[in-house]
Amino acid sequence: MFHDISENLKKIQYNICEAKARYRNESDVVKLMAVTKTVPYDRINYAISQGVDLLGENRVQEYLEKKDNYDKSADVHFIGHLQSNKVKYIADSVKCIHSVDSFKLALEIDRIAASKGIDMDILIEVNIGGEDSKSGALTDEVYGLISEISALKNVKIKGLMTIPPRERSEFYFDKMNILFSDIKSRRINNVSMDVLSMGMSGDYVEAIKHGSNIVRIGSALFGARK
Numbered sequence: 001m002f003h004d005i006s007e008n009l010k011k012i013q014y015n016i017c018e019a020k021a022r023y024r025n026e027s028d029v030v031k032l033m034a035v036t037k038t039v040p041y042d043r044i045n046y047a048i049s050q051g052v053d054l055l056g057e058n059r060v061q062e063y064l065e066k067k068d069n070y071d072k073s074a075d076v077h078f079i080g081h082l083q084s085n086k087v088k089y090i091a092d093s094v095k096c097i098h099s100v101d102s103f104k105l106a107l108e109i110d111r112i113a114a115s116k117g118i119d120m121d122i123l124i125e126v127n128i129g130g131e132d133s134k135s136g137a138l139t140d141e142v143y144g145l146i147s148e149i150s151a152l153k154n155v156k157i158k159g160l161m162t163i164p165p166r167e168r169s170e171f172y173f174d175k176m177n178i179l180f181s182d183i184k185s186r187r188i189n190n191v192s193m194d195v196l197s198m199g200m201s202g203d204y205v206e207a208i209k210h211g212s213n214i215v216r217i218g219s220a221l222f223g224a225r226k
């Protein structure tokens, strides 16, 4: 019934393998995240039955409406713009928040996580192209933001996330990779640079070439969104 999804998934897995073989070390892991916005839960569960084990959620409301129907064997990460007052609704069920771009948001995540006695993994979202239309911390702000957030006890910075400008995305993926490596080399207390989340349906091969280890894929897997 959802034959399109298994065909798409095979193609994507093949492309990821090929990009890894061409550009990366054999031991590198590149994780495929299925981005679920607008996709009905039965299609999501079918993707999980075909081997997807990581979901990416954009919208709090939509996620809350669908999540009880999800097959629980997949982990869920939050990747969309997040308002501080919504953190409490997702903190129990997501493993990582990719879209942290302010101290205010990190502080609220820390507060909620502490109240639940958990640690929350987060990524810093970087607006690598400095575009007005996008969220994310500007490159200049990233070091200051990481240093501030690293003092919080129940928030663990695990890496960086970006959506690059459409034009010259490879240039920006490379820029992200350089930033990622530089932050990693500083060995900041309470900060580990393990995850570089970048690449979507149209550009994941280029992202893998430049160091991505989570590619976030929606339309190439589930079909065009309406």
Ligand SMILES: *Cc1c(COP(=O)(O)O)cnc(C)c1O
Residues within 6 Å of the ligand: 035, 037, 058, 079, 080, 163, 200, 201, 202, 216, 217, 218, 219, 220
């Ligand atoms: C929608 C979305 C994606 C996936 O986009 P596609 O082009 O459909 O693969 C990835 N990351 C974020 C943050 C998104 O909002």
